[in-house]
Amino acid sequence: MENASEEHEFLDSEIRCSYAWSTGEIVGGFLEALRDRGVILGAECGGCGSVFVPPQSYCEQCGGAMKDWREVGPRGVVLSWARVPEQFEGAPLEAPFRYVLVRLAGADTSMLHVTPDDERVKTGVTVVPEFKERRTGAITDIRWFVPEEQ
Numbered sequence: 353m354e355n356a357s358e359e360h361e362f363l364d365s366e367i368r369c370s371y372a373w374s375t376g377e378i379v380g381g382f383l384e385a386l387r388d389r390g391v392i393l394g395a396e397c398g399g400c401g402s403v404f405v406p407p408q409s410y411c412e413q414c415g416g417a418m419k420d421w422r423e424v425g426p427r428g429v430v431l432s433w434a435r436v437p438e439q440f441e442g443a444p445l446e447a448p449f450r451y452v453l454v455r456l457a458g459a460d461t462s463m464l465h466v467t468p469d470d471e472r473v474k475t476g477v478t479v480v481p482e483f484k485e486r487r488t489g490a491i492t493d494i495r496w497f498v499p500e501e502q
């Protein structure tokens with residue numbers, strides 16, 4: 353039964369909590385390779401052979417399970433980009449910087465990452481990753497991508 357006179361009160365608040373997230377075998381293998389070897393791995397689909405970077409457990413094209421690792425890159429091509437001119441909470445870098453969608457050599461998917469705010473970063477430009485010296489097993493072990501020196 354509906355109560356037409358029912359009123360709702362709203363309380364604006366924020367809840368923060370820390371948590372641990374299990375990466376699982378596929379993402380864990382990808383992050384371990386970044387940390388321990390400074391290489392980028394893609395996962396190859398057992399059904400259609402597509403190489404996913406970052407890797408995922410199942411293929412979104414054919415539904416097949418991933419069967420093998422493939423080292424990709426390190427060179428990649430910028431498919432799209434966006435300049436971030438001002439700082440925001442949770443930003444991966446101090447602004448200004450650029451988000452880039454990179455298709456690494458040997459991959460069939462694209463990966464979102466960051467670059468410095470460099471005018472040379474445009475669609476079609478070849479970029480290479482710069483790894484941090486001290487890596488922890490996170491996507492940020494790749495500090496950023498930079499335009500390949502000609």
Ligand SMILES: [Zn+2]
Binds near residue numbers: 411412
């Ligand atoms: Zn597939």
